Amino acid sequence: MSKEKKIKGRISTRYLFRFFSFLLFIFPTANYPAQTNTIIPHPRVLTFKEGHFTLDRSTSLYRNSGDSLHAITYLQSHLRQASGFTLSIRQVPEERQIRFLHTDTPIYTKEGYILIVSDKNIIVKAHDSAGFFYGTITLMQMMDAQIWSTNKNKNVWHIPSCYIKDAPHYPWRGMMLDVSRNFFSVAYVKKFIDRMAQYKLNRFHWHLTDDEGWRIEIRHYPLLTKIGARRGPGTKLPFSTSPAMRGSKNQVQSGYYTQPQIREIIAYAKAREIEVIPEIDLPGHAKAAVTAYPKLLLDPEDTSRYRSVQKIANNTINPALESTYIFLDNVIGEVAALFPFRYIHLGGDEVPKGAWSNSPAVKELMRHKGLKTRKGVENYFFTRMDRILKKHGKKLAGWQEVIGGRSKIRRSSLIMAWKNPKAGYRAIRQGYPTVMAPVQYLYFDQQYLRSKKEPGHTWSTPVSLKKVYSFTPPGSARGIQACLWSETLLNTKIADYLAWPRTLALSEVAWSPKEKKNWHDFRRRVKQQALPRLKAQQIHYRGY
Ligand code: TNX
Numbered sequence: 001m002s003k004e005k006k007i008k009g010r011i012s013t014r015y016l017f018r019f020f021s022f023l024l025f026i027f028p029t030a031n032y033p034a035q036t037n038t039i040i041p042h043p044r045v046l047t048f049k050e051g052h053f054t055l056d057r058s059t060s061l062y063r064n065s066g067d068s069l070h071a072i073t074y075l076q077s078h079l080r081q082a083s084g085f086t087l088s089i090r091q092v093p094e095e096r097q098i099r100f101l102h103t104d105t106p107i108y109t110k111e112g113y114i115l116i117v118s119d120k121n122i123i124v125k126a127h128d129s130a131g132f133f134y135g136t137i138t139l140m141q142m143m144d145a146q147i148w149s150t151n152k153n154k155n156v157w158h159i160p161s162c163y164i165k166d167a168p169h170y171p172w173r174g175m176m177l178d179v180s181r182n183f184f185s186v187a188y189v190k191k192f193i194d195r196m197a198q199y200k201l202n203r204f205h206w207h208l209t210d211d212e213g214w215r216i217e218i219r220h221y222p223l224l225t226k227i228g229a230r231r232g233p234g235t236k237l238p239f240s241t242s243p244a245m246r247g248s249k250n251q252v253q254s255g256y257y258t259q260p261q262i263r264e265i266i267a268y269a270k271a272r273e274i275e276v277i278p279e280i281d282l283p284g285h286a287k288a289a290v291t292a293y294p295k296l297l298l299d300p301e302d303t304s305r306y307r308s309v310q311k312i313a314n315n316t317i318n319p320a321l322e323s324t325y326i327f328l329d330n331v332i333g334e335v336a337a338l339f340p341f342r343y344i345h346l347g348g349d350e351v352p353k354g355a356w357s358n359s360p361a362v363k364e365l366m367r368h369k370g371l372k373t374r375k376g377v378e379n380y381f382f383t384r385m386d387r388i389l390k391k392h393g394k395k396l397a398g399w400q401e402v403i404g405g406r407s408k409i410r411r412s413s414l415i416m417a418w419k420n421p422k423a424g425y426r427a428i429r430q431g432y433p434t435v436m437a438p439v440q441y442l443y444f445d446q447q448y449l450r451s452k453k454e455p456g457h458t459w460s461t462p463v464s465l466k467k468v469y470s471f472t473p474p475g476s477a478r479g480i481q482a483c484l485w486s487e488t489l490l491n492t493k494i495a496d497y498l499a500w501p502r503t504l505a506l507s508e509v510a511w512s513p514k515e516k517k518n519w520h521d522f523r524r525r526v527k528q529q530a531l532p533r534l535k536a537q538q539i540h541y542r543g544y
Pocket of ligand 1: 349417487
């Protein structure tokens with residue numbers, strides 16, 4: 001090539017460079033692809049505008065009320081982890097700022113928010129603490145996935161200009177974690193809660209007691225955890241009862257949460273706008289409790305021998321003994337003092353056939369109260385338990401069984417329907433606030449698809465991501481909830497795998513209006529937005 005041509009070449013490269021720089025100058029978004037929505041759950045109203053906001057260490061924060069504190073703290077701490085800097089809070093509005101502005105009326109409903117991003121500033125408007133938090137979560141979903149990492153190496157963030165107005169469809173957007181069958185550490189429970197918050201879920205149902213373990217410290221009754229939280233060789237709780245007590249055969253499995261740890265977890269959840277609902281499963285599913293305190297909870301003359309559906313022998317508290325109610329009053333007293341949320345879940349599911357059938361105390365109770373059936377005895381038990389809860393200033397939550405037969409519990413009791421959607425419709429018709437948790441759609445302990453290679457339960461139908469997404473709860477339900485029972489959850493990897501990405505579908509069904517549901521678009525958003533974030537947090541999700 002001649003010298004002349006080389007020079008010409010260099011000139012034209014330089015010219016081209018200048019030309020493109022000029023283009024970038026007049027169209028600052030030219031180096032960004034056209035914006036598409038990647039937010040999960042899909043917001044009610046969303047429009048993208050030209051331009052973007054650049055967030056870096058010089059960006060400041062401003063708030064005109066106290067109810068944006070959770071949101072601000074959350075954003076600040078993630079930026080600190082991902083970038084190493086802390087955004088400062090200023091007393092006056094200025095440019096290049098994220099402003100949290102309180103509104104006098106709710107945005108649509110409770111928990112709603114408006115988010116406006118422009119190249120000059122970001123405005124989050126809300127009427128309550130949850131609204132600010134969710135506005136901030138949406139903002140963080142529009143930032144690079146590195147916002148969820150902890151490696152302090154991203155310093156500049158671009159957020160597309162937009163206008164978003166949003167609020168949840170259902171007030172109850174829950175997940176249940178069973179920590180009885182297999183125990184999970186405080187650290188994992190916190191992770192579980194934080195991940196829920198990232199997708200605007202707001203009720204953590206903590207299944208704290210069951211046959212295989214009592215996991216909450218009760219000061220009145222130390223044996224509940226001393227005996228009831230340990231199983232395996234040399235302990236009083238057998239290890240081998242099939243099929244629920246799986247695990248490595250030679251090791252004692254133990255674990256429970258102390259009251260300070262429980263307080264810590266509740267505060268951690270509260271900072272993420274999540275209420276914690278504890279479950280003490282009664283009167284069935286109580287092998288751990290009756291093993292720890294047989295004298296208080298079992299009729300010594302009861303010769304009935306029976307097994308639960310999970311094949312656990314003689315696992316049911318006797319409802320005809322006064323000592324049962326004294327015991328439960330003391331337990332509920334401590335639980336009520338620990339958990340600020342208005343509901344305490346008392347289970348009520350799967351009382352085994354044959355329980356109490358030979359208990360003289362129960363026979364006497366039936367005669368005395370004119371109870372004809374075992375269901376009648378269960379109802380008597382729950383009516384008394386409801387009164388105890390009332391005394392401690394709490395409301396009852398229970399599985400659908402608590403309203404079988406002629407129940408006298410308060411109408412304000414919260415019913416969780418798990419056997420099928422129909423059970424939920426029935427509870428709604430009877431006037432109870434109802435949470436839909438049907439196994440066919442929302443049991444995340446079930447396999448995704450039928451295969452020997454897939455972890456999870458097989459007793460119901462498989463629950464694929466698409467199946468979760470297809471669930472259409474009635475508008476009149478209080479909300480929906482997924483359940484992660486832990487019989488097969490031998491480690492946190494399995495727990496992660498079963499929960500993700502299904503939790504994303506749960507989030508959208510619980511939050512977004514039906515008209516916004518679109519399976520193909522959802523899948524695209526899962527791929528573009530969610531999976532990189534799960535990866536950044538090392539969540540062991542199931543690919544698809
Ligand atoms: C049924 S759902 C149960 C649980 C099991 C679960 C396993 C409900 C209220 N009871 O005890 O862990 O199935 O999928």
